[in-house]
Amino acid sequence: MTERILMQGNEAVGWGALAADCRAFFGYPITPQNEIIEWFAREFPNRGRVFIQSASETGSINMLHGGAATGVRAITSTSSPGWALMQEGMSNLANAELPCVIVLVQRGWNTTRHAQTDYTSVTQGGGYGGYKTIVLAPKSGQEIYDFVQIAFYLADKYRNPVIVLSDAILGQMMESVELRTLDFEPLPEKDWAIRGKASRKDKSKRMSSIAQGMVPTPKYPNLCSFWRHYSEKVNTIKENEARYEAYQVDDAELILVAFGYVARVSKEALLRARKKGLKLGMIRPITLWPFPERIIKEKALQGARFLVIEDNMGQMIEDVKLAAQGHTEVYLISSMERHLPIEEGAIYPEKVLEIIEKLI
Amino acid sequence: MEKEWSTGTPRLWARIPVPLAFCPGCQHGTAIRALCEVIDDLGIEDNTVLIVGIGCSAMAFILTNVDSMMVAHGRPCDVASAMKRILGKDTIIITWQGDGDSIAIGCEPTIHAAARGEKITTFMLNNSNFGTTGGQLAPTTIMGQVTTTTPYGRNHDHGYPIEASEFLGNLRGVAYSARGAFTSPANYQKTKKYMKRALEKQIDGVGYSFVEILTTCPSNWHLSPKESLRRIEEELIPQFPLGEFKNVDKIE
Ligand SMILES: Cc1ncc(C[n+]2csc(CCOP(=O)(O)OP(=O)(O)O)c2C)c(N)n1
Ligand code: SF4
Numbered sequence: 001m002t003e004r005i006l007m008q009g010n011e012a013v014g015w016g017a018l019a020a021d022c023r024a025f026f027g028y029p030i031t032p033q034n035e036i037i038e039w040f041a042r043e044f045p046n047r048g049r050v051f052i053q054s055a056s057e058t059g060s061i062n063m064l065h066g067g068a069a070t071g072v073r074a075i076t077s078t079s080s081p082g083w084a085l086m087q088e089g090m091s092n093l094a095n096a097e098l099p100c101v102i103v104l105v106q107r108g109w110n111t112t113r114h115a116q117t118d119y120t121s122v123t124q125g126g127g128y129g130g131y132k133t134i135v136l137a138p139k140s141g142q143e144i145y146d147f148v149q150i151a152f153y154l155a156d157k158y159r160n161p162v163i164v165l166s167d168a169i170l171g172q173m174m175e176s177v178e179l180r181t182l183d184f185e186p187l188p189e190k191d192w193a194i195r196g197k198a199s200r201k202d203k204s205k206r207m208s209s210i211a212q213g214m215v216p217t218p219k220y221p222n223l224c225s226f227w228r229h230y231s232e233k234v235n236t237i238k239e240n241e242a243r244y245e246a247y248q249v250d251d252a253e254l255i256l257v258a259f260g261y262v263a264r265v266s267k268e269a270l271l272r273a274r275k276k277g278l279k280l281g282m283i284r285p286i287t288l289w290p291f292p293e294r295i296i297k298e299k300a301l302q303g304a305r306f307l308v309i310e311d312n313m314g315q316m317i318e319d320v321k322l323a324a325q326g327h328t329e330v331y332l333i334s335s336m337e338r339h340l341p342i343e344e345g346a347i348y349p350e351k352v353l354e355i356i357e358k359l360i
Numbered sequence: 361m362e363k364e365w366s367t368g369t370p371r372l373w374a375r376i377p378v379p380l381a382f383c384p385g386c387q388h389g390t391a392i393r394a395l396c397e398v399i400d401d402l403g404i405e406d407n408t409v410l411i412v413g414i415g416c417s418a419m420a421f422i423l424t425n426v427d428s429m430m431v432a433h434g435r436p437c438d439v440a441s442a443m444k445r446i447l448g449k450d451t452i453i454i455t456w457q458g459d460g461d462s463i464a465i466g467c468e469p470t471i472h473a474a475a476r477g478e479k480i481t482t483f484m485l486n487n488s489n490f491g492t493t494g495g496q497l498a499p500t501t502i503m504g505q506v507t508t509t510t511p512y513g514r515n516h517d518h519g520y521p522i523e524a525s526e527f528l529g530n531l532r533g534v535a536y537s538a539r540g541a542f543t544s545p546a547n548y549q550k551t552k553k554y555m556k557r558a559l560e561k562q563i564d565g566v567g568y569s570f571v572e573i574l575t576t577c578p579s580n581w582h583l584s585p586k587e588s589l590r591r592i593e594e595e596l597i598p599q600f601p602l603g604e605f606k607n608v609d610k611i612e
Binding site: 064067069070194195208211215 | 405406407408409411421422425426427428429430431432435438439440441442443445446447451452468469471472476
């Protein structure tokens with residue numbers, strides 16, 4: 001039997017990284033993710049792994065760039081304002097096609113209160129260039145632990161950064177987590193890694209660049225050839241990696257769509273609504289990009305309406321509307337509907353249920 | 361068209377798929393040659409990683425036959441720090457940067473890599489302006505110098521030049537700091553000695569090492585190659601004296 005321990009959501013990042021055989025962490029303190037960087041400071045050096053506290057988040061993301069370029073698994077974490085500083089680095093990592101994982105523990109805009117205000121930034125890409133990154137949205141400590149492992153696998157599979165999107169509530173909550181190591185398909189050799197010529201048999205030179213398509217290479221003789229390659233990669237990811245959890249959607253007249261901690265709140269509202277005989281279902285996007293648009297469209301065409309619940313001012317609703325393509329009504333419960341209309345408040349099942357009853 | 365190109369004496373060579381992009385009289389090429397010679401002397405070609413930022417100096421990315429990386433403008437020292445910690449003492453990590461890359465936008469990464477005593481080496485090519493973007497003010501632009509963003513000459517309103525070698529030499533994590541130039545064969549040899557010593561500090565695992573090299577930028581200085589050399593001797597060296605500013609074998 002695998003070990004099960006009680007841990008904070010933030011600490012689950014560290015244990016998940018260890019299970020994925022991550023070798024290096026770089027980070028800069030910011031609430032509410034300080035326990036992540038403190039976990040790595042405590043647990044990595046004594047296991048012969050690398051920990052550096054950078055001088056800023058531009059530092060962390062560029063150290064991550066160096067770490068990823070050596071071919072080892074490397075990770076950083078931050079919260080919203082730090083995420084903003086990392087955007088230049090995100091563009092560079094994507095262009096250089098370096099696999100790595102970034103954990104973002106959201107705060108409410110720039111307060112230390114919790115919320116989900118970075119959805120658009122992570123799914124659309126906040127940096128330059130028009131890159132895309134897979135975004136995994138856990139709802140529990142166990143999923144944070146598992147998703148960090150999945151994130152490393154997907155990063156290596158596609159040679160692209162992957163984001164794990166947490167939030168202050170998930171990060172600070174204590175839950176029991178099973179320390180299981182997930183199995184994945186074998187991955188290709190990292191023969192592109194920059195480690196000095198001595199590291200390879202034929203002693204040939206390797207180059208890694210944030211400006212692929214600029215200096216002509218046999219693979220990408222010009223910018224358009226690189227763009228073609230990158231957009232093919234994006235399309236493959238879109239085609240194959242959209243993940244979601246669907247719950248009681250078969251007969252549902254109204255389908256809740258929520259991610260992260262709000263998905264747990266919404267599920268509770270759904271269970272209470274079902275008890276009252278209301279035909280409710282739920283779709284929880286696990287990847288926010290690629291967005292599980294196929295199932296949304298399918299259900300929209302079958303006549304279900306959607307209620308998007310997110311602890312921000314309305315961001316994911318755009319993706320739901322896009323997927324529904326105007327075939328049905330899409331409603332929103334936002335931060336304006338927190339149970340307590342104060343900054344510490346959260347969206348609670350009672351409020352969700354109240355609105356469901358009005359809609360159905 | 362790919363063609364093989366050789367620096368002559370050093371064994372290092374590169375395949376250059378594009379025409380060489382340095383302006384006539386630019387000393388970046390000279391500096392890369394010196395680097396190749398030093399790498400050859402030390403026999404570290406196979407375990408060296410060269411990291412460049414963005415700027416004319418970044419051409420070293422394709423002009424040297426070592427594993428190399430082109431990273432964001434100003435960030436080589438962050439990238440290098442991580443790589444050294446992961447790859448360990450047997451891999452020699454060099455950042456090759458312009459003065460803008462190293463001490464303007466790259467000020468934070470450079471200072472903090474130095475302060476952490478990272479076992480990496482930075483070579484900073486100081487041409488007293490931003491070459492690539494057309495000759496704007498750099499932190500190394502000297503008082504009175506006309507650049508495209510100090511069209512009436514650098515004055516007190518623009519602040520004062522950063523003397524990077526002296527400044528970094530004051531940091532505890534720094535094992536070695538020196539400034540050289542290529543204005544004469546004697547200076548070329550002396551600068552090479554500094555470069556070699558800086559790399560030896562890394563090989564010995566002492567701490568961060570830094571060599572600033574004064575180089576010409578005839579295009580943006582609007583001077584001939586020969587006049588550019590004279591400018592270095594008459595105007596830059598008095599402001600940026602050559603020599604070693606720190607050289608220790610152990611950091612307490
Ligand atoms: C983030 C960012 N800001 C600005 C630039 C534009 N830029 C390219 S090179 C350069 C300055 C280069 O000057 P220096 O580092 O002194 O190198 P040189 O070209 O003189 O060798 C600038 C500002 C950039 N590429 N990235
Ligand atoms: S602009 Fe200046 S630094 Fe750049 S290649 Fe020309 S002379 Fe050299």
